[in-house]
Amino acid sequence: MARIQLLPPELANKIAAGEVVERPASVVKELVENALDAGATRIDVQLVDAGKTLIRVADNGEGMDRDDLKLAFEAHATSKLETVEDLFHVLTHGFRGEALASIQSVSRTTIITRRADSPVALQLESGGGTQHEIREAAGGFGTVVEVRDLFFNVPARRRWLKGDSTEFSHVVALMQAIAAANPEVGVSLTHGERKAFEVPPGQTQPERVKSLYGDKFSDGMLELHDYEAYGRLDGYIAPPSVHRPNSKGLLLFVNRRPIKDRSLVQAVILAYREFLPPGRYPMAVLFIEVPPDSVDVNVHPAKTEVRLLEQNRIFSLIKSALSEKLINSGVLPGIKLGAPTAYPQARPDSPFEPTWDVPSSKARIFNDASEQQARDAEHRWSEARRVLEDAVGPTVS
Template sequence: MDSKIVVLDAHTANQIAAGEVVERPASVVKELVENAIDAGSTRIEIEIAGGGLTTIKVTDNGEGMTPVDAELAFSRHATSKIQCASDLFKITTFGFRGEALPSIAAVSKVQLLTRTAASLEGTKLTLAGGKITGQEPCGCPAGTTVIVEDLFFNTPARQKFLKSTFKEAGAVADIVSRIALIHPQISFRLISDGRIILQTNGQNNLLTAIAQVYSTELAKKMLPVEMETESLRISGFIGQNFQHRASREMQNFFINKRYVHHLRLSKALEAGYQGTIPVKRYPICVINLEIAPALIDVNVHPAKLEVRLEREEVITEQLTELVRATLEKKNRLPETGFRKVKYVPASEQVSLNLPTLVAEQVKENFVTDNAADSEEKQAMLPATKEAGQSANSLTQLLHRIQTPTVPQPITSEQEQEKLPPMQVIGQLYDSYILAQGENGLYIIDQHAAHERIMYEEVLHKFLAKNNLSSQILAVPLTLELTYQETTKLVDNIFHFRSLGIIIEHFGGNTFLVRGIPVEFTPQEGEDLVTSLLVELQSKNPKEILYEDLLKIVACKKAVKAKKRLNLPEMEYLLHKLNSTKFPYSCPHGRPTIINLTLAELARRFLRT
């Protein structure tokens, strides 16, 4: 009886394997460049034509190969990187499977020129469709040159799924750029259709490599990160809180200098920026994690873009803390003229509840003993009638605050990397505080600024006790919910309790709110609960974080746009903002302050 199972011939097997390793021209470039790095090269040149479909040429000055090794290199599973299965747990090279060269050769026409430094002549090897068609001595410099032509000439179906030559060339540039970033000790040059696309100098300076791959302007504003434990070292650069992008394209993660796709690392990075960049914007980075090879499995994906990590949770937590600590040390106002800022109008349902001081208290804490300064300060206060009305309203506000805190003088150490010195000069459209300083005009979004203040206050209270304090309502609030809202509320009742909101089921879809956070009035409490339910409708309960809910609490308590503030209130708000960890953005990442510089003013008035 004839067997249905047959052993595939070597040619067919090679083409199948090539489909896993060689997806597009960029895959070929990646494999060849990594081989050049493994060979100890300090200079690598990549030249492509037709997006890499017509020609790919990679030249290096590495150790080269002998004639015997040159031929063996195109045999499947022939490698100099490992000797046995146990070596998979201590891999320090980029290649190790012995599949790249035979896979490339199986779907293209290849020419190899190579020479070791100890040899007087090199070797020229030619292949077509994976078969060696010629081998002869030749003259060539020490190192290796691989020329790949007519990629996928014998697999036309593969060509149908490729992008335009322009996009394929872009994918090659992306691969080479990432490799150049993590190997600043190697000089790279990428040429596409005769034009130099990328060139690095190989001076072994990561920041210089970032500048040459991206731009000098971007590189000089990035922040260094570094930490080391017994089993982990993290190093590299991250963008500041205003250097964000619409995608994760500029997030470069490397593990032992191998570029990887790792969503958990991206999430850990973004968690460190939580509340400092806008929603749906992503930070940038070039980060290398040095981990013992025994704790990594790189034998997961044919292109080795995915890895498995032991102690992944510990590693991601350490990355988040490192990023957060770095940003706290270097939180600053972006350098701007007029920047386009997307402003989201705030609700106007909650009245002002700033811990404001009456004029005498403000004067005591903000005005120096210098008589001239005191007179100047007094001159800036509202007119007598308005001042009297403001004082009465402020007194009423103070009664709503259980323990108003008088601000302490800010030390020079605290002021460092916080708000620049500024003097309030007014309010614009009852929404923006205007202040002047040494560097021009500052425009402060009062809602965003107060939201940052309130968020850090409620977060501090929450972390201190793992919950917010409740006040029991004399008359419970009644909530009539939809079926979907009821389901979400029941699933997340513990979250509400931790936020100081005590809810009990009254029957059907009716619930009673018996307690709300102490900072809220009953009317504000009802609005808070409703807002939390709306937020829960858009998320899976498992994805709900206390931090997200605390942002809603802070937003509801923050002073709103279209709310008239007097001078003491504005000054106190800026004082409190200066004491926060991230004064330049609200918890949702929107900016709190923009700066119209003196230089920009001069330019706009044609003074320069």
């Protein structure tokens, strides 16, 4: 008897679920992305017990017919890829065909779906990998997926989940990011009887960002738009006066896909580094658009990490665009980026005359012609030039 054997589908799906389904937010992500790929313009998410008891995602997308629904819970069944070449030009959020198979293996899942050309809706149920027959049901156009009792058959995974407030915070952050990247789609999130947030369809990108991230961010929000042959950057950033104790306020998207990338986050931090108190982080929402064949989205189970062909150039684009916007915006007193200017050089035998406004309480620093004070002033000017050149490149002589 062979020692190596094929795993039963039920076991294989549970193993796959360990990577795809980490927590309730993972389920919400997969279901909402399916709704987006189905062309939905309205997505409503409802949770009970932060998603541990119930996750319900309803959309008005194109729905599924009977043949599609038969394969919905099958592993590696997808409508989004046909050939190997398609993997290098991914234009959809999902593409592996693993999500529903993994979700239904660790929960009790029900799909109710109806296409516009169908007189009735269809329903399919599965519990812990056991699939039932398709039957007719009442339902509107689009798809509703209900996921109940997450990890009911994997007790160790269920015990690993955090408290409701923590799990719900992960869902909120996820849904805000998805809503930010899709301003044309109406999105709502409800927890129990309380609506966490709702945004209408048909918003512009700036309107969507402002409606999601509050007055403190939006009142002083700066917009930036820059592009090169290898990519485009559209950003919405807070002035340096608005900052956080961590980097959770930095949101990055590549081709509308929320991503985590330490290198690109560092580009944002470097652009702000001279303008924030130590240990504080800026707030920014950055949308990067690149050709589909220049980004590999198939490098992480949750698809939150990507590989960019022009990673170094994108890094430089972010850093330079943010630095220039911050300096030219007027939010940094005393510094304006413009044409190169000849600045006077401080010398020990002459007082240093700054070209920016100096508070009267500090005027003595520059008016005292003592040798030591002049040297101090020269050092200060050199430091100021270094900061500016680090931020935007050499601009002074």
